[in-house]
Amino acid sequence: MSICKYLTAATLATALSVSIASAATFTIDPGDVTVTGKDFCFPGDCKLDGAVLGNSFDLNTVGETASVDDLFDWKVLLTKPWASGGGKYSVNVDLNFSSPSNAAAGGSGYAGFITVLGTITGGILKWTAGSGSVDFGDGHVLSYSFKDAAELGFGTGTTTGATFTLTEAPAPVPLPASALLLLGGVGALGGIRARRKRQS
Template sequence: MSFCKYLTAASLATALSISIASAATFTIDPGKVTVSGKDFCPFADCELIGEVAGGSFDLDTVGQSASLDDLFNWEVLLSKPWATGVGAYDVSVNLNFSSPSDASAGGSGYAGFATLAGKISGGFLKWVSGSGTVDFADGYKLSYTLADATALGFGTETTTGASFTLEQTPAPVPLPASALLLIGGMGALGGLRARRNRKA
């Protein structure tokens, strides 16, 4: 390969390495769900608690989506294992992202449960404001939707999730003027050398 061709290939490789973006990892930290409301469990105490389990996912293309099906953990706490009762609550949450940079999102809604002897339980979750966008300082933007749910089964625990879509990626970083001049100068030198070799 001639010196001129080598410089051209190196210049193209440099430009491509700057314009191609790698996948970004989005990380949600564990946290608490704020739950407030009323419950009624005769001869025992009961309450609904919620936690953000946290999680990570990778996205690299605008329009690409990911889901975290177990983002939230929900549990009906019973002071007696055989307790029977019902509850109705308002819920709100902040999702705190720690990567690719610090950011937060939120949601609010309502939830309820019924449990029979602490063995068979049912419940529902409805997010009233459970979607929006998250802007990151480094130029990424996500849209998100928190999942509504209904559940019926054995025990007093369940999980719910959320989906995320990449709406924007950081703008490509342009080559600095000095780098462009350097590449141009190296190309010119390569051309002169090739011309001299042909004359010789």
Template sequence: MSFCKFLAAASFATALSVSVASAATFTIDPGDVTVSGSDFCFPGNCKLDGSIKGGSFDLDTVGATATLSDLFDWQVVTSSPWASGVGKYHVNATLNFSSPSPASTSGSGYAGFITLLGSVSGGVLAWTSGSGMVDFADGYRLSYSLKDALKLGFGTGTTTGATFTLEEVPAPVPLPASALLLLGGMGVLGGIRAKRHRTA
């Protein structure tokens, strides 16, 4: 094996060692939102119920963003279809990721509502701690921002979302290059030994 062939093999191996991170699927599991506070409705009772609907999105480039517009589901639950009243609450939500590896982060804030005869409602949601970073064991990092809301309309339910940005990806692992370099080096040694036998 000539020295030029060895250099070509080494260059090819080095080129293979530079890998590009493939698209990662980020999955948020469904869950509950902790809601605590006070409310008053008549006739009957009312309360605010929050849940995490969950969802998935794919990101593969640092700086790429994804939005889940209906990540959270909010419902004013009444015991009477004619209930009218108000409520004010503190809310806390934990986002649990099941992929690309298990991770979690949380947000907290305030929510309130007013409802009239169980048919026309208005509400506000303000996250006081609704942004940050979440790190994954395999090297990915996301930043996130939970969305505030101000709603008024018919019905007793609404959804809110969040935006996620890919901040870091795993470093490439050059395993294929090391194997090819080893084979190339063995080939060079074999070529040198064969040349020495011919000249002897």
């Protein structure tokens, strides 16, 4: 009986001698997209506005991927509700991460839209530099790819997304030797207690 307890304690100590890396939460902060270009609408004015909505996702192991469908928000802003027209723009964005540590990524491309009476709107988004990697400096490295879009529908707004893949993670951290000694001691105490019960 005591031998089994010793073996159990030794097995547990060996299994825990290297801790498994825990899941990391990646948090993208809200922000703005820089939009520059030309547009024309009548009556009134119009322009394209872009924003980073922000998001959080967890990745556990190297190679795991997260798809964020509503990372970017796009709106055609009209000064008159029944305006018609269109625009063509260059877009630039910086993604700022606040966890697991501060880091940044970026992208650029072009976008355009047409709207009819501010009701039916079509648009295109093409990232010409919309992929890369983010090094968090703590051992985590993400690769990312922004999603292109081509849409037609009612209203003047839509969202687009991106995919993120964990390409590197910190090495597992060994447990302190004191923790292993504690586990061994607990197993030994269990064995001694069982032996005393049998003898009494």
